[in-house]
Amino acid sequence: MSAEEPKVWGVFVGDAGDQLEAFNSKAGPFPPDPGSVGYIAIGWPAVGDMRLYKDNYPDFVEKFRIAYPNDNERVLKTTANMPWNFAFKMQSGDWVMCPSSTSGYLLAGKVEGEYLSNFHGSKSLPNANTRVDFVHLRKVKWLYVVSDKDPRYAKLHRIGQLTVVQPDISASTLQGILNGEL
Template identity: 35%
Template sequence: MAYVDRTIWGIHAKDDDLFLKGNMIAIGWREMGDLRDIGTNRDDYKAKYEAVYPNAKKGSIATSAGMLYRFCNEVQVGDYVVFPSKSNREVNIGVVEGEYVFEPQNHFSSRRAVKWLKHLPRTAFSQGALYEIGSAMTFFTVKNYADEFMSALNKKIKDFSDVEEDDSIGATAEDIIESTRDFILKELSRQLKGYALEDFVADLLRAMGYRTIVSPHGGDSGIDITAYKDELPPRILVQVKSQDGDIKETTIQSLKGAMHEGDYGLFVTLSNYTKNAQKYLENTPIIRGINGTELVELILKYYKDLNEKYQNMIPLKQVYIPVKDEL
């Protein structure tokens, strides 16, 4: 069965039976109305979405409007669909048989007829392929593992449960980890600017076992947080910067100037340090510099001990993921 020049779409559903028994794929956002009335301009979809959902987060407008646009305008009869059903943990592969239709009486109002061709166990696919169709998006294109899904459709099925080592596992696990790191850093940059980041760093230090005192906001001492490991010296003077640009040597020198004999310094930034600043830190061992990447690693390590306020701000769920055996 040829699939050259055919797009392979992935889709998720909360109601497996709607898709499988109804022989269709569908998406919601019923308030958007008949998508054909919006036209074929992507910007018009964004404008309509923002008007219909005025409280939508800015980042979700383009994503959601893009899915609606593709479902209505880019899907073609003859394209393939990959749908992972949760109720039976199968991967269902079908072909689009119908044009876009709008059924306002149904919650999932935008629909397309599909003929389901195969219903396969998840063990028939590599971990990488399963990760791709596990996308956080409702409707998306399948690219990286398209050949694997089409091979399965053409009866060239490989049972990955019998494979001693799945080569895609290592890459998949690293992708998940990197996505998590990116998410944390983006949320820090988005939600914690200025004094808010100082309060967060103080709570992180508390989770690490330090007693912390946040300096009055607006002070000109150059010290944002004072931390102690126990009741006795030494004290650690902390400076926190949420700026986007890399930290310069002169900025770290200002922290050094505020330190007394016996003090230690800690500089925390969401970005990084210039080469001169890195060299200065290397030559000044009483000051430790933490960049955005290192801050994320500390957050992951001490996440469970963070204040609930920050756990809600950066929601994470502990899971176990397969990793490639390097022995």
């Protein structure tokens, strides 16, 4: 019996990925070298540490509704699902694609470890000075750096418009594109 194929996630760190560099260049230049470890991070700080809601999605949605009210229930749940998926559905070993139109790069790598939060500005975790509201983090081992001049970029950078999304691409297809086989 084979193990389940890892999921693929698309994450925009900031508007159009404009904060990706802030979370991945602390110890070196951007873009990071393949094989280096960095972070992806998202906002929604008013809901607090997502570990408070583990295994209790209804409680989380109620707290999210208070912190980020929206008259449209569909929009509210779509938005609430982004930090929920980031914290609980995304797993170690899943692939992540992070395009940044600002820098002209797409980083692709694998999630390492569990969800992290940085509400107290821990020095051991990045908390970009420009966006201290990005307190929900995941560690990532970057495996590929794709420039917007690379033909693979055109196949991968349109992952959707949500901050956290599961694009319509399998892990094996993603790897095939990144390896130049597709």
